[in-house]
Amino acid sequence: MSQEATAAEPARAARGGDRRRWWGLVAISIAVALIIVDSTIVNVAVPYIVEDLGLTSSQVQWVQESYTLVFAATLLIWGTVADRIGRRRMLLIGVVVFVAASVLAAVAGSGEALIGARIIQGFGGAMILPTTLSLVNAGFTGRERGIAFAVWGSTIGGMVAVGPLLGGWLTTSFSWRWAFGINLPIGVLIVAGVLLFVDESRGRSRGRIDVAGALLSAVTFATLAFGLIEGRSYGWWSLVKPFELGPWTWSSGISPVPVAFAVTLVAGTVFVVRTLRRTAAGKPTLFRFDLFGIRSFRNGNVAAMIVSLGEFGIVLSLPLWLQNVLGYTAFQTGVILLALAIGSFGASGLVAVLGKRLSAAAIVRVGIVAEIVGIAGLGLVIGPSTSWVAIVPCLFVYGFGVGLATAQLTGVVLVDVPVERSGEGSGLQSTARQIGSALGIAILGTVLFTTAGAQLDSGLSDLGVPAQARSAVVNAVVESAGGAIPALAGNPRTAPVAPVAKEAFSDATRYAAFTAAGFLVLGLLATLSLGSGRGREEGYAGSPAQRGESPRRSREGEELPDAESPAVP
Template sequence: MGQATAQEGAPAGGGDRRRWLGLVAISVAVALIIVDSTIVNVAVPYIVDDLGLTSSQVQWVQESYTLVFAATLLIWGTVADRIGRRRMLLIGVVVFVAASVLAAVVGSGEALIGARIVQGFGGAMILPTTLSLINAGFTGRERGIAFAVWGSTIGGMVAVGPLLGGWLTTSFSWRWAFGINLPIGLLIVVGVLLFVDESRSPRAGRIDLVGALLSAVTFATLAFGLIEGRTYGWWTVTKPFQLGPWTWSSGLSPVAVAFAVTLLAGTVFVVRTLRRTAAGRPTLFRFDLFGIRSFRNGNIAAMIVSLGEFGIVLSLPLWLQNVLGYTAFQTGLVLLALAIGSFAASGLVTVLSARLTAAAIVRTGIVAEIVGVAGLGLVIGPSTSWAAVAPCLFVYGFGVGLATAQLTGVVLVDVPVERSGEGSGLQSTARQVGSALGIAILGTVLFTTAGARLDSGLTDLGVPASARTAVVNAVVESAGGAIPGLAKDPRTAAAAPVAEQAFSDATRYAAFTAAGFLVLGLLATLSLGDPRGGRHREGYAASRGPSDGRPEPVAEDVPETDAPAVP
């Protein structure tokens, strides 16, 4: 892609064919981390049986990756600008694949958690670097198409992951859910070395290690609090928190403590960054990027949209398997409709980009997402057929394919190319925080509603309070996994239809909540405006500060004549 080692933002070398082959390699790298995260969710029950994981270990197999990933996105995006974006992508792929191989051969829960932590570092190196490579290697209308391919890959892989994971886990072993990353990773490395040129910022300085540490602490504790608030309690402890042999013994919830650390570390980080910027000293990133209107408003919109995007993927597989009785593989087949819709959108972007602004495509995509998710809320029930679910997922996936990539393009279009990694890291972090908040809210809606509806239904059946509480706790704590067992036990068979209806109602409400967030995201995109093809850098120079001491990025990074009409 863009030959920019000596001159950042120079036209991509090697011909069009080589650049597009490089885009394929970059998109497969994104697919690697997205597929892995969804495969693990499907494989967890089999891992529990094989390794004998405790409930605490099960949670940390999933959350350790998420926390490290969210905490270090910003760091690696900025580091990539300094050491080279292609180099960072290759390092990330190697780290991720090596950790995957380790995860595939471990013999204990502790070793698996350790491997997942290393995977988190690798994944955080990959995601923002793929964005910055596209931003540096493509301009104008081609950039919009490239981001469409990138975004559709994410949307499609969210759906393909459970299908692939179900097949590998049931036909072979859960270890292949991790082992499959080795051949994929080798293909990515070869593709990147052959077709992607190096790019870096020619003005890169030293890395602010203290700022990096403060950033990691801020986002790790924020992600932990948002994800685990429902589990451990937002203020006081509702469930013991265990980390290895250590158990949290205070009455104050660890979530409350995590949020306090977030506030303290975040405040120190912001104040320190502003002071060092004013003094012309190196920082992890500079707040002057938020002086670019498209970047500032686009990040706000992306965070809000992320509250609703992919939210239904949290609850829908649970409903399909625990209420409708689908296997993991059958669930993956149903979710494949989402992938098909997402890939269909990528094929349409070329046509739409010639007629509509990027913001208009984003809004069209979000409207399709709202229609798809709200449609799911209308059709979900204990006896719903997959034929009613699949069309809604297709429409939703189509919207994701349009909105996700084009919104990313809007966010980054005016970011100086030599700061692509920094901007990509900020954009990825904003989305990750939005996703974590969405999971926290939608998870609360799902399980709170399921518990309340089930308790009410059992009360109508005349079930005693103690038995009612036991059934409700079993269903909620197992995320619906106890429902099939209720039907098999003659003593609880009468409660099974009630539980199925309660969990279906909860899934419907979660879908409507996700649709509501997407409506807010749609309204947030209105703040992007439409300058009729103009650029949004008007606040950039003023916000950089007089002590920066470095030359202003030239406008030739993205030729004005080729720039897409971006709001």
């Protein structure tokens, strides 16, 4: 072999390694898409599920909420465990659990069976999300890292919009069962891609897992998420409707929501105190609070939580308005929301160009500004006779902003976190976003339905509708989340009040959009504390992987200490 050919071998090997990493990113992104799409598909499929399985209103609620509560409660646990047992291994376990639960959901013959499958799905989804994030954080450096996070973040933003479209097509053209069954072939594709293209990585610590800390963490975040999500439904203090959990019913006195918050406070306090004491004693813990000593991680999580308050809140109210006020079908609504996905995916293609001129934190700010413009624009054009032509450009700008802000903010949060603790940091970052999202849904949902009820009551009063009839119409519209409006329009006896209901629900959707924009303004201000967000890309030594080198590993694939790595207590 010639000297030139011999010299070319390392370059070809490097190019092959680069291609392999990017194919691995594709597999990781599809895994993220799997859990994001599934959460939105179910919302579209619920009416068909109710008709087929005869679900009660309580069962309908738990089909949607059981997944969310388990998902939010265990994100931190699985992110930390992934550092111990291997991130690729945890991702594979999560995909298998999620797909197996999807198959159970697809063949479910009762509401109880479907809820059980959704709970298992929640565990699988919580294993997947922070693990994909930590794999991206560990596998890419420099400008490539920004591009990789852009792909990861745009997948989340885009799939939120693609889910309703895919769900509408599957449920109307085939069956609601395919909304879950579609996960099986996708899961097989993910497993094959991860095995072929994603390398194993793990942190240094492989000690015992803090089971008691994990349980305390799960109780803390589950009760917090429950309280934030269900406050409007059951009452923030006094019970407004019975709370049913299987055969057990909570039907009088105080609402379960303040009780849940009290449990959150107690469990969270015990978790924090216990963690600090075990850390001081050198014992294993689920999470070590020294990560909050990293400025970018601490401030970035605060910013991420605030941004999440408003970032996806409009996705709650906009489909309801499009279908119940403007009269679009579920599939047509999905097509309109596709503009958000196109904008989000388009943003990922621009990150490489922007990254040459702007820091990661600056890109985050550009993205949030675009989100504010898009969502405020929606607030300005929303009305009972708005055309989709006015909606689509606003959604595109909003999606473009999500594609920039979500991904790069995630990168800023983790930029200075030691790679060996990526799962730990990713789990907390995902949890912060999830709690922020739950709080945003709670607030925006309250704004939407409270405003709709007040505006409708006032409008009906101006028409001279008697108080009893007025109350019945308001309750019907609010309790159905606007679903009663088409029925009002179709009934000759109630047709005169339908325009008032449409106007009221449009006003409420507009106010929800402006509220979301206000949260994003606060999030923009919070990003001013992030600095440049360049971290290890500029002058930070870090671990070998952080410097773009291959870390030293043991035979089991464990990252070994490096002399230049920062000390990790």
